[in-house]
Amino acid sequence: MSVPPPSPADGRHRRLPFAHLNLRRNPFGELPLEDWPALTVLDVDRLLATLRSPPRCVQLLGDKGRGKTTHLLLLRARLAPEAPYVHFPEDAPAPPVPEGEPILFLDETQRLSRRQRARLFAETLRRGAALAIGTHEDHRAELTRAGLPVESHHVGDCSPGRLEAIIASRIEAARRGPGELPRVGEAAVARLVDRFGDDVRGATFHLYEVFQTLTEIGDVEV
Amino acid sequence: MSKCDLKIVLDRPDRVYQVGEMVTGHLDVVVNADCTCNGLKISRYWQTHGRGNRASGGQDEEILFTGQWRPGQTDRYPFEFEVPAGPLTYHGHYLNVDWYLHATADIPWAFDPKTTEEFIVEKGDADELGDHPLGDRLASHPMQAMASTMGLACGLAFGAFFLVPGCIFSVVMTILSISEGQPMMLIGAGMGLVFALVGIVLAFFALRNTIAQRKLGPVTVTLEPDRVNAGQESRLHVHFSPKSAADLNGLTATLRGKEVVVSGSGTNRSTHSHIFHNEQYTLLESERVAAGEDVDRDVLIEVPGDAPASFAAPDNRLVWEVEVHVDIKSWPDFKSSQGVIVLP
Numbered sequence: 162m163s164v165p166p167p168s169p170a171d172g173r174h175r176r177l178p179f180a181h182l183n184l185r186r187n188p189f190g191e192l193p194l195e196d197w198p199a200l201t202v203l204d205v206d207r208l209l210a211t212l213r214s215p216p217r218c219v220q221l222l223g224d225k226g227r228g229k230t231t232h233l234l235l236l237r238a239r240l241a242p243e244a245p246y247v248h249f250p251e252d253a254p255a256p257p258v259p260e261g262e263p264i265l266f267l268d269e270t271q272r273l274s275r276r277q278r279a280r281l282f283a284e285t286l287r288r289g290a291a292l293a294i295g296t297h298e299d300h301r302a303e304l305t306r307a308g309l310p311v312e313s314h315h316v317g318d319c320s321p322g323r324l325e326a327i328i329a330s331r332i333e334a335a336r337r338g339p340g341e342l343p344r345v346g347e348a349a350v351a352r353l354v355d356r357f358g359d360d361v362r363g364a365t366f367h368l369y370e371v372f373q374t375l376t377e378i379g380d381v382e383v
Numbered sequence: 384m385s386k387c388d389l390k391i392v393l394d395r396p397d398r399v400y401q402v403g404e405m406v407t408g409h410l411d412v413v414v415n416a417d418c419t420c421n422g423l424k425i426s427r428y429w430q431t432h433g434r435g436n437r438a439s440g441g442q443d444e445e446i447l448f449t450g451q452w453r454p455g456q457t458d459r460y461p462f463e464f465e466v467p468a469g470p471l472t473y474h475g476h477y478l479n480v481d482w483y484l485h486a487t488a489d490i491p492w493a494f495d496p497k498t499t500e501e502f503i504v505e506k507g508d509a510d511e512l513g514d515h516p517l518g519d520r521l522a523s524h525p526m527q528a529m530a531s532t533m534g535l536a537c538g539l540a541f542g543a544f545f546l547v548p549g550c551i552f553s554v555v556m557t558i559l560s561i562s563e564g565q566p567m568m569l570i571g572a573g574m575g576l577v578f579a580l581v582g583i584v585l586a587f588f589a590l591r592n593t594i595a596q597r598k599l600g601p602v603t604v605t606l607e608p609d610r611v612n613a614g615q616e617s618r619l620h621v622h623f624s625p626k627s628a629a630d631l632n633g634l635t636a637t638l639r640g641k642e643v644v645v646s647g648s649g650t651n652r653s654t655h656s657h658i659f660h661n662e663q664y665t666l667l668e669s670e671r672v673a674a675g676e677d678v679d680r681d682v683l684i685e686v687p688g689d690a691p692a693s694f695a696a697p698d699n700r701l702v703w704e705v706e707v708h709v710d711i712k713s714w715p716d717f718k719s720s721q722g723v724i725v726l727p
Contacts, residue, residue, distance in 0.1 A: 175397070175399055175503060175505070176474075176503075177398070177501050177503070178432070178474055178479055178481055178501070185501070186432045186433075186479070187432070187433060190432050190433045190434055191432075191433070191434060191435055191436050191437065191646045191647075192437075193436075193437050225651060226651065248648065250648065362651075369434060373476060
């Protein structure tokens with residue numbers, strides 16, 4: 162079997178990317194972290210209020226792909242864009258947590274040891290600082306033991322309305338110029354919710370493939 | 384509204400440039416309010432987009448103006464950049480590489496206006512073998528040797544990880560089942576066997592080529608040259624001399640082009656591959672080869688004239704490889720991959 166490669170000869174590389182859809186790129190491709198906050202459609206006012214009255218911790222709890230990092234980055238962008246954001250990787254040593262900061266944004270804290278977390282929570286309380294964490298595991302018991310007031314928020318709401326707003330914001334962010342854009346309507350969003358539930362990442366990955374095949378602006382079938 | 388608006392205008396309306404040419408144009412500034420500009424900057428760079436994490440490079444920048452602007456003023460600042468030797472513009476399935484011009488004005492105590500436009504970079508006539516800016520980086524990847532050694536070690540390690548505990552668990556559960564008269568424990572023994580079976584399969588794949596070479600003898604695969612321009616040929620040579628008579632279903636070589644990108648980080652990190660070119664060459668049909676008989680086969684592998692160039696950036700790669708497959712009847716097959724660096 163031979164699949165012809167995309168070639169300059171077919172003109173594909175001589176066109177600006179996704180110009181036929183009035184877009185600059187596939188809206189559902191991977192985004193750099195700094196672009197995330199601008200594309201979120203979350204209401205985080207209550208969580209912001211909590212972080213504004215330290216010492217407190219906001220815990221964002223949820224499974225993979227549900228939006229913990231998006232929430233954290235949005236809180237950081239709204240509250241303290243220069244504050245440290247630390248992601249604890251699975252397959253590498255934990256990076257150091259900056260000391261003396263009035264607010265910290267820490268992602269995947271379930272990868273820290275209990276002892277490391279206990280020290281972190283105690284230090285946050287002692288300095289009267291604020292802490293926002295993203296985690297798969299509920300740390301409420303540990304936070305309570307450390308005496309650090311916590312507000313826990315379960316991440317994972319994927320109502321059709323929210324998903325539709327996420328999709329619309331990502332398409333809009335990839336806009337090339339004035340005029341029409343591809344539309345993912347209510348019925349298509351309902352089908353995505355049926356198929357992917359609250360897995361927003363799964364739904365956007367699917368839309369990536371769909372947008373690769375679109376040839377003209379119009380209603381998008383999923 | 385920002386204190387000024389920026390617009391990049393390229394002199395060439397189709398925005399298509401060849402390597403070595405100059406990208407020329409101007410940056411229009413429309414001033415809406417009195418302001419000081421600490422730097423009107425335009426930069427040129429490439430960036431990937433698509434399914435993989437973004438990568439970028441080739442940065443060059445120029446300061447076009449610093450000073451005071453008055454409302455109603457409209458200024459035009461010309462710029463020019465040389466188009467580097469690569470990477471070329473590429474629009475694939477998971478991987479896209481585009482070139483950009485990005486302009487920004489540093490306005491103190493106000494929103495910094497900015498604008499971005501793409502341009503397209505095509506192969507130039509001046510391209511010669513070895514001029515590819517990523518050529519050395521691609522060539523310096525000892526991918527094949529490392530992958531095969533690591534593949535063998537990992538396969539054996541994982542195989543042992545499943546096989547040994549699986550066997551022990553199965554034996555212990557069987558003994559307990561008999562001695563305790565508990566037939567339900569045989570389910571545990573069965574699970575142990577499944578575990579062991581997974582280990583056997585992993586070890587088999589790790590040792591497949593070693594087993595195949597017990598029949599074929601050492602298999603030598605060479606590809607000369609392994610750096611070619613699109614449209615050029617590379618000679619593949621395969622040699623082996625079976626230790627015992629071998630029935631072969633065939634000997635094939637497959638030229639494959641694929642995009643390999645990585646998205647996410649940590650537990651969300653995942654690799655996505657897309658094969659965009661898959662072309663098979665038959666070096667030998669079904670045949671019985673006698674013990675000690677030399678099998679020497681040569682084939683010219685032609686890289687298509689419009690083949691996209693090899694590309695390597697963090698989390699984003701476009702790779703070409705030739706896979707040799709010796710299909711041995713009733714015996715594990717021999718498979719080996721050789722990387723080819725395709726220059727524009």
